[in-house]
Amino acid sequence: MSQDTSKLKEILLRNGYVLLEQIGAGGFATCYKVFDQKYQQVFVCKVYKSQDEVEKDKVNTQMNQFSHEIDALCKIFQTYIMRIYNYFIEENMFFLILEYCPNGSIQDLIKHEGRIDHKRLLQYIYQAASALQYCHSKKFAHHDIKPANLLIDENFNIKLSDFGMAEIGATQCDKYGGTVAYLAPEVFLRQPYDPFKSDVWSFGATVYFMASGTVPFTGNNQTEMKQLICNGCYIMPRNVSPEIRTIIKNTLLLNPEERWDMTEIVAHLKCFQETKISSHNSTSVLLLNRNSIVGSKRISRINSYRNSAKLPEPQSISSSSVSRLLDTFAE
Structure with missing residues (x-):
């Protein structure tokens, strides 16, 4: 030691x-x-x-x-x-x-288990959108939305994490940090920008990754990636459902004023929400930490203890x- x-x-x-x-x-x-x-x-x-x-x-x-x-x-x-x-x-x-949160992050899940089934994917996107919409309603911009910051708890629900770059009340911001692959193009201009609209872009890039397993803008290095982001050049992934395609198209827009806000995104997703998936009977997602929870009886005991x-x-x-x-x- x-x-x-x-x-x-x-x-x-x-x-x-x-x-x-x-x-x-x-x-x-x-x-x-x-x-x-x-x-x-x-x-x-x-x-x-x-x-x-x-x-x-x-x-x-x-x-x-x-x-x-x-x-x-x-x-x-x-x-x-x-x-x-x-x-x-x-x-x-x-x-x-x-x-x-014992089940890692969305990034971990996709890295280890591959694509998420559509029903579960919609649930995760809705939960992440709901969390970010709530932050924005309280005047907090997150500034670091990405798959690694969407954690999965013991009940297979999303938990938005890492608020180290969060900022309250600013309608114009001069923070330029974050993870390049998920940053909005206006952040690279080194001029004041709307942090809530940049969060929306980052959310759209995160949804793209959740649906495809890849980031929307790739390059041989960060300079190439920045150029692609600033040009808005991306290819819509195959086999993406219309409802998710609509989110990507309305968030990855170069003009921040043309992007949906999080309230519009949540409203759009609500139209496609089915009955809440029970983690007790779902077999579509494999646990990353298989020793943490095994079987529905184990889940039930843990939930009972926590409650x-x-x-x-x-x-x-x-x-x-x-x-x-x-x-x-x-x-």
């Missing part, structure tokens, strides 16, 4: 969590599966890197991402949005305790306390 891992385990134990395993890593943060000793429940702990490990010019960016993610998740409560349960700062590291378990209340977290926490940290 490395010295860093031992230090992390000690910090988590002091705060009531047992480190189980690492489950993901990004530029600024690493995610771990942890066990809450008080609530006897598995959560995800997102750990922003130690300030000592981050270049000085990126420390403020890291602190902003930590603050933005908490601020967004403390104010947005919706069925298909990941929930936050706790946060703390210790030994120059930022910690978020988040809802655990009866006394979990911490996300509503009790005040985003204003984040600012005080960061101010204390900066002193």
Whole structure:
């Protein structure tokens, strides 16, 4: 066990969590599966890197991402949005305790299992659209919509995650980060743009990937990809249903003003929603983590336990306390 891992385990134990395993890593943060000793429940702990490990010019960016993610998740409560349960700062590291989704992401699902059957695909697209529409109704732009940020919970429902780049209230934005394959063309112009309309483009590119398994704009390098995006050059994938084709056509438009907004997308999808698929009897999706849930009886037992378990209340977290926490940290 490395010295860093031992230090992390000690910090988590002091705060009531047992480190189980690492489950993901990004530029600024690493995610771990942890066990809450008080609530006897598995959560995800997102750990922003130690300030000592981050270049000085990126420390403020890291602190902003930590603050933005908490601020967004403390104010947005919706069925298909990941929930936050706790946060703390210790030994120059930022910690978020988040809802655990055992079945990976949409990106994982398609990578390992291939195409999603049409009925399930429509359900996932609708749930993702519903989550993003709710964010927009609360004046939050997500800024990083992509398949890797659409997680799948134990009941095979979508959970929109990663609000580190989220922004509230801005009708014109000058953020230019994100994943190139899903960025709107106006983002590359380095001029103020409407973040809600750019989210819509990213959603359309994500739907394209969900329906085809590939991104709409490809190239030998990022420069070529950017050129294709800015030219709006893509080929509609084969065997895509009319309802999904309509979403792609009305979101991947070069002119942001011509794109549908998320309310229009949700309204369109509602026309095609059938009776909600029960995860208890669905056999169309294979679990990525086959040890997490096996069979409908196992699912039933887990759901029964979760419903009866006394979990911490996300509503009790005040985003204003984040600012005080960061101010204390900066002193």
